[in-house]
Amino acid sequence: MYNILLFTDSGVDDSLALMYALLHPELNVVGVVTGYGNITKKQAINNTAYLLKLAGREDIPIIAGSTGPLSGELATFYPEIHGPEGLGPIRPPEDLGEVKVYDINKILEIVKQYANNLVIVGVGRQTDLAIPLILYGREAFESVNAIYIMGGAFLVPGNVTAEAEANFYADPIAANQVLEKARNVFLHPLNITNKAIIPPNVIDYLAENSRSPFKDLIKPVYDYYFEAYKKNVPGIPGAPLHDVITLSALVNPNLVKYLPRRVRIELFGGARGKSMADFRPKPEPEPEATLDWIGMEADIPAFIEDFTRVFMDSSKAGEYNSAVP
Template sequence: MGQKVLFFGDVGIDDTIALLFAYLSEGVDVIGIVACYGNVSKKQTTRNVRYLLEEVGRTDIPVMGGAEKPMTGEVPIYYPNVHGPEGLGPITPPPNEAAPLENFFQVISLIEEYDDLVIVNVGRMTSLATLFLLYPDTMKGIKSFYIMGGAFNVPGNVTPSAEANFYADPVAANIVMKYAERVFLFPLNVTEHAIVTPGMVNYVHAKGKAPLIKPLLDYYYEEFYKKMVPDIEGSPVHDALTLMGVEKKDICTFYRTRVAVEITGEARGLSIGDFRKSFEQDEFDGRPIHSVAISMNYFTFYQLFMSTMTGETF
């Protein structure tokens, strides 16, 4: 079996691609999913997760209900124009409210069960930050954290300076960046290059191992990305790249720096790192040094994505 992973997500199209990759991968084994608000509401995220697990025959994976709103106390803003009204593009998952959620704090039992557990967080960081506030000693036992968030030295995708996960709950993002150790951070400036083209989608679909990929990524590309970025050649799979990093660490090149997040004002959600190569890094109020992805090997990404999704060698 592959690396044990506890997955935190706001399951829309991109998160679903990541979970499908994990399902087909021999290098990743998801042992639990924390369903949080983000792309859609927590209730809809839970419905989407249940639907996906039923589709792939993995209803044995526990699903725990995470946060419903950010630590800022604000009412969450959802993005139906990106992921569709239900979060899965053209797909409308059937109601499944009868299926009970595990208590959120069941996460602690899962963490304590495994000695080398990796946490992958590809949505808002509210639930993860909550664990650092309530169980700091327990969280020290996590092997590493793979996080999709931030945008360093490039424009954001929600504001001119901020990426969506950092912007939606900058308080939580800042807590995680301050207290988590052994973090591999996958910011927007790298994940936006993890492009899956329509040709790749059609080939994967023809092989039949991942039938959900075509309707999801066709929608993602045609209904959102082509309209917002007319010259883009496909759909960036931000969350899938982050999870793929667990299996193949050299898929990205990393730069070591402490990270902080601006919490308020016009620069809310701004990712702050120290990229001054001619200076020693400041202490940054005692924060740990994280591994921030600064470039991606597209050929490695292509090979791993296509091999896993088709079962063939690329």
């Protein structure tokens, strides 16, 4: 069992990642930090509260994140990709009741409560993950076992600019702070997440057969996301779930192959948000403590199977294997 503190910005793939985490029998979500990113901070909090309510997990604390990047720039949102509320065409009900929201000090409280028994998973912008490190230094996450991040693009094109991935581009200062100060960081860049495509027929099958509390959300949320991807990447066979594979890699240690390298983020200019590492056969030596683990390859069929098993019980997963090509 992994205790996880999830940092998210509640777009489509972030929301599916939260659903995955709530459903997975080996994941215990002990808090959700939610701020700006694909949508506004307020919308992100509402989405998180809605999904927790559907799962019957309103006991999980929601921690309010930031409203924009450390640079003070206005945040850019992507309703054309994630929908006006971040859940594709779905709008959370307005009668959620009073949602209790904690401030950022709750992060440190949770880290202390689960000392040496906690994994941080950051699938959104890195701003909220960086703030405790900026305020308190490396000691803030010293007792955290590992940090799993979705972000970056190494030796492949970016998805916001020619070289930069969205999470790192939105707040490169924060991303660089996290990678410089945090330890035991596992990165899941576009190298592997672009390939983490769940085929539409799998989604159709889950929409009919899933027993999860999210059954009615899976297809409309995915379809909206897929339609946006088809406009940006003509011919793509399905929508990549960048954030879900980051969680899947945690509970399936053989899913992703990692390469240890020190990673830095370009902060300004035309290459802003570019993730950089030395991939030469003999890279410049770096202190072992500064090395990050870069995901370079992933077993995508195993990921699809894992995704299916999580979104419906294991007995149904066997039925899926014979029913869906």
